[in-house]
Amino acid sequence: MISDRLPPFSNGLQNIPESFIREILKVSAQPDMISFAGGLPNPEFFPVDKVAEAAEKVLTRDGKAALQYWVTEGYMPLRDYVAKWQSKKMGISVDPESILILNGSQQGLDLIGKLFLNPMSRVLLEGPSYLGAIQAFSAYQPDFHHVPIHSGGPDLDKFSTIMEQINPLLYYCVPKYQNPTGNRYDEERIHGIAKIMKQSKTILVEDNPYSEICFQADNVSNFIQVIPERTVHLGSFSKIVSPGLRLGWATGPKEVIRKMSVAKQASDLHSNTFVQRIIYQFLIDNPLNDHLNNIRSFYGNQAELMLTSVRQHFPENISYIEPTGGMFIWVTMPEGLKSRVLLEKAIAEKVLFVPGDSFYVNSNGGTSSFRMNFSNPTRTQIERGIQILGRLMKEMV
Amino acid sequence: MISDRLPPFSNGLQNIPESFIREILKVSAQPDMISFAGGLPNPEFFPVDKVAEAAEKVLTRDGKAALQYWVTEGYMPLRDYVAKWQSKKMGISVDPESILILNGSQQGLDLIGKLFLNPMSRVLLEGPSYLGAIQAFSAYQPDFHHVPIHSGGPDLDKFSTIMEQINPLLYYCVPKYQNPTGNRYDEERIHGIAKIMKQSKTILVEDNPYSEICFQADNVSNFIQVIPERTVHLGSFSKIVSPGLRLGWATGPKEVIRKMSVAKQASDLHSNTFVQRIIYQFLIDNPLNDHLNNIRSFYGNQAELMLTSVRQHFPENISYIEPTGGMFIWVTMPEGLKSRVLLEKAIAEKVLFVPGDSFYVNSNGGTSSFRMNFSNPTRTQIERGIQILGRLMKEMV
Numbered sequence: 001m002i003s004d005r006l007p008p009f010s011n012g013l014q015n016i017p018e019s020f021i022r023e024i025l026k027v028s029a030q031p032d033m034i035s036f037a038g039g040l041p042n043p044e045f046f047p048v049d050k051v052a053e054a055a056e057k058v059l060t061r062d063g064k065a066a067l068q069y070w071v072t073e074g075y076m077p078l079r080d081y082v083a084k085w086q087s088k089k090m091g092i093s094v095d096p097e098s099i100l101i102l103n104g105s106q107q108g109l110d111l112i113g114k115l116f117l118n119p120m121s122r123v124l125l126e127g128p129s130y131l132g133a134i135q136a137f138s139a140y141q142p143d144f145h146h147v148p149i150h151s152g153g154p155d156l157d158k159f160s161t162i163m164e165q166i167n168p169l170l171y172y173c174v175p176k177y178q179n180p181t182g183n184r185y186d187e188e189r190i191h192g193i194a195k196i197m198k199q200s201k202t203i204l205v206e207d208n209p210y211s212e213i214c215f216q217a218d219n220v221s222n223f224i225q226v227i228p229e230r231t232v233h234l235g236s237f238s239k240i241v242s243p244g245l246r247l248g249w250a251t252g253p254k255e256v257i258r259k260m261s262v263a264k265q266a267s268d269l270h271s272n273t274f275v276q277r278i279i280y281q282f283l284i285d286n287p288l289n290d291h292l293n294n295i296r297s298f299y300g301n302q303a304e305l306m307l308t309s310v311r312q313h314f315p316e317n318i319s320y321i322e323p324t325g326g327m328f329i330w331v332t333m334p335e336g337l338k339s340r341v342l343l344e345k346a347i348a349e350k351v352l353f354v355p356g357d358s359f360y361v362n363s364n365g366g367t368s369s370f371r372m373n374f375s376n377p378t379r380t381q382i383e384r385g386i387q388i389l390g391r392l393m394k395e396m397v
Numbered sequence: 398m399i400s401d402r403l404p405p406f407s408n409g410l411q412n413i414p415e416s417f418i419r420e421i422l423k424v425s426a427q428p429d430m431i432s433f434a435g436g437l438p439n440p441e442f443f444p445v446d447k448v449a450e451a452a453e454k455v456l457t458r459d460g461k462a463a464l465q466y467w468v469t470e471g472y473m474p475l476r477d478y479v480a481k482w483q484s485k486k487m488g489i490s491v492d493p494e495s496i497l498i499l500n501g502s503q504q505g506l507d508l509i510g511k512l513f514l515n516p517m518s519r520v521l522l523e524g525p526s527y528l529g530a531i532q533a534f535s536a537y538q539p540d541f542h543h544v545p546i547h548s549g550g551p552d553l554d555k556f557s558t559i560m561e562q563i564n565p566l567l568y569y570c571v572p573k574y575q576n577p578t579g580n581r582y583d584e585e586r587i588h589g590i591a592k593i594m595k596q597s598k599t600i601l602v603e604d605n606p607y608s609e610i611c612f613q614a615d616n617v618s619n620f621i622q623v624i625p626e627r628t629v630h631l632g633s634f635s636k637i638v639s640p641g642l643r644l645g646w647a648t649g650p651k652e653v654i655r656k657m658s659v660a661k662q663a664s665d666l667h668s669n670t671f672v673q674r675i676i677y678q679f680l681i682d683n684p685l686n687d688h689l690n691n692i693r694s695f696y697g698n699q700a701e702l703m704l705t706s707v708r709q710h711f712p713e714n715i716s717y718i719e720p721t722g723g724m725f726i727w728v729t730m731p732e733g734l735k736s737r738v739l740l741e742k743a744i745a746e747k748v749l750f751v752p753g754d755s756f757y758v759n760s761n762g763g764t765s766s767f768r769m770n771f772s773n774p775t776r777t778q779i780e781r782g783i784q785i786l787g788r789l790m791k792e793m794v
Contacts, residue, residue, distance in 0.1 A: 005598060005626065005627070006598060006600060006627070006650065006652075007513060007566050007598050007599070009512055009513065009656055010511065010512060010513055010514055010518075010537070011515055012511060012515075013511060013512050013513075013656060013659070013660055016659055016660065016663050018659055019662065022662075025704065029708065040465060040466055041646030042466075043462075043464070043465050044461075044463070045462035046461055046464040048456055048461060048464065049456075049460075050452060051456060051460070051671075052452070052456040052457070052460070055449070055452045055453075055456070056449060056453065057451075059445055059446075059448060059449040059452070060449070063443065063446075063448070063449070064440035064441075064443055064445060065440075066636075066641060067440070067443040067445065067448065067639035067640070067641040067642065068438075068440050068443070068639070068640060068641050069436060069437055069635075069640045069641060070641060082770075090554075103500060103665045103668075103669075104665055104666060106664070106665050106666045107664065107665040110663065110664045110665065114407065114409060114410060114536055115406055115407060115410050116404060116406065116407055116410075117407055118407050118408055119405075126483050132666070135663040136663045136664065137664065138663065139511055139660065139663055140407070140409075153586065169404050175422030177439070201403060201404050202404070203403060203404060221657060227403065230402070230403070238466075241464075242464035242465070242671075243464070243465060243466045244463060244464040244465050244466060244467060244670030244671050245669060245670075245671055246665065246666070246667070246668070246669045246670075253403065255403075255404070259406055259410060262410070262413055262415055263410055263536065265412065265416065265419075265532065266413050266507065266529075266532040266533045266535065266536055267503070267504065267507040267536075268500045268501055268503050268504040268507065268643065269501060269503045269529070269643070270643070271643070272500075272641065272643045272669055272672060273641030273642075273643075274448075274639075274642055274644060274672065275669060275671065275672065276643050309478070317547075370451065377745075382763065394739060
């Protein structure tokens with residue numbers, strides 16, 4: 001409670017849910033804990049030496065500029081690199097002026113909230129959805145709705161019905177290797193949703209931090225390719241270079257990006273000048289695909305091992321989405337079984353995961369599901385942890 | 398205009414004033430322009446080599462941790478350093494748990510808005526006030542009021558009257574070497590205001606980015622010393638180490654800092670891990686006072702030269718606050734003369750400054766005043782620019 005000598009906190013602040021994941025992560029510091037709860041990239045793949053080289057080059061060549069204030073939009077060579085890279089990758093033409101550099105794509109979510117949401121504005125989320133998006137948007141007090149997602153994306157009839165019913169201001173989704181489900185939208189769903197969106201005024205927020213962590217070639221379109229006039233697309237260097245460097249970007253309709261930069265200026269003036277130059281230097285000095293291929297094959301093997309263990313040890317009546325990228329597996333137990341009950345038993349045996357209701361507004365769903373991370377635990381931990389969870393579930397039936 | 402196929406921007410976004418300073422700074426890129434318009438620290442004093450040493454140490458010793466996600470509150474050794482440093486400096490006891498690391502103190506302003514403001518919440522600002530604060534708070538649609546400041550701070554009777562009249566939720570001030578006036582509150586004003594505040598529920602936001610740039614020993618108290626139970630204090634490394642590294646901190650009542658960290662988590666997860674460690678390493682490896690004394694004496698000499706030139710060339714009936722720190726001089730002309738008119742003439746002669754109405758909500762004040770920066774121009778530019786402005790003012794009378 002705030003002291004009665006101080007004013008109350010704002011309605012927006014009071015509306016932000018505190019993360020249950022943070023509470024779980026405190027437990028994960030205990031020794032011998034097997035944690036599938038985190039969402040951390042594996043630090044073995046951080047390019048420490050190459051970041052050091054880039055940092056040295058930046059400071060030696062242009063140290064004073066690298067430590068000075070900069071324009072809100074970002075360091076132009078980096079914006080230009082991102083524009084060219086994304087244009088080539090997606091076969092579209094991205095204007096560098098339409099790239100805004102952010103403090104990680106999480107900041108993009110806050111700025112989109114600031115840009116569009118008034119209290120009770122309707123926001124359509126996937127069910128389940130990324131917790132950080134729920135938190136970021138919550139500060140602007142929207143009226144949230146979930147559309148269930150399954151392997152391949154939401155059911156198109158259901159999506160169309162809910163769009164008509166609630167006519168949302170935003171649809172927020174993570175079409176490639178979603179956090180928490182690992183799900184990827186298929187081509188049919190991308191086009192089907194785009195078609196429905198075109199009949200609306202809804203802004204589509206395409207959050208895309210995981211797309212480079214694909215375990216096999218991925219030719220499915222992005223929304224920014226199919227419905228660019230209505231899509232705000234968020235990218236991130238967190239899973240490509242390093243999350244501690246806190247850099248991402250937004251791209252989308254020019255007027256939206258321009259206003260987002262006004263909102264960013266009011267929020268923190270601009271992103272770190274030094275680190276923008278480091279990431280740019282890293283990108284031009286190193287073949288990105290070699291680096292990414294290492295991560296892809298390691299994460300793919302980890303996912304494969306976790307899936308194999310799940311098939312071997314979990315009860316037969318559970319279901320899961322088989323991930324083809326990203327860092328997570330989402331498991332759903334038969335309806336009677338509660339993941340919070342499983343978690344309590346699991347903690348007693350030193351295994352952690354995140355219960356599914358954490359990914360729904362007001363914990364309004366996912367009570368029989370849970371999220372497991374495979375990027376960070378060791379192979380031994382994966383095998384042992386899944387075995388324990390399997391035994392506990394079988395005991396609960 | 399946003400396309401009619403897109404939803405309108407939020408009320409909050411539409412309320413953020415775009416910075417006139419940005420427009421002026423575009424002009425400042427022209428060759429031969431003498432700019433007193435910026436607010437940049439002088440890059441000659443950026444410790445480029447020492448930052449490079451610190452970066453190398455951090456990556457060599459602990460590279461993986463320096464590139465990983467981190468907790469929202471910040472890197473504990475840095476929080477601890479700041480707590481001890483501020484405790485010693487101000488003779489109070491700051492708990493490291495009450496230090497939240499920010500992306501520059503500008504982010505603190507946004508988070509304070511998010512924390513406390515609902516639409517039409519009353520915010521009392523100094524008149525003139527820091528434009529970045531007006532922008533940050535505007536997103537939360539408050540009802541702004543200004544209390545005029547003079548040399549030494551606001552008139553206490555006037556301050557007391559306006560506090561009674563409007564009973565604001567926040568009082569925002571920059572008591573040491575304010576941007577834009579260079580003004581410092583005197584001891585009497587600090588205690589007088591604290592006494593008035595104690596009879597209210599108002600939160601006092603003490604923005605303190607310039608306090609280390611004092612041209613002589615400064616023993617005037619800070620509000621955080623005198624009324625800690627009601628003060629949120631913002632500090633910044635921008636003028637001490639480098640603004641491009643975008644790091645600052647907030648301290649204040651524990652519950653406020655805890656909730657501010659919830660708001661920060663929703664906004665951008667956490668501040669740059671790598672750069673937090675670099676700044677910590679820089680601080681423990683280098684005697685901060687040696688570095689600061691160089692800046693203080695250089696900036697002091699620049700201010701002195703600008704003041705001498707003003708006395709020599711400006712008309713006698715102008716007034717100004719004599720700065721004892723910071724980066725700015727605030728000049729007020731007789732009422733009939735408009736600083737926007739002077740600016741037009743000055744641009745034609747390649748001299749820039751910021752007209753005073755930029756520092757008032759809705760440009761509602763300061764029309765005969767203007768701000769001049771002395772940290773960045775050369776000595777020749779100062780002498781020549783002031784001479785030109787003096788001549789133009791005399792021609793306008």
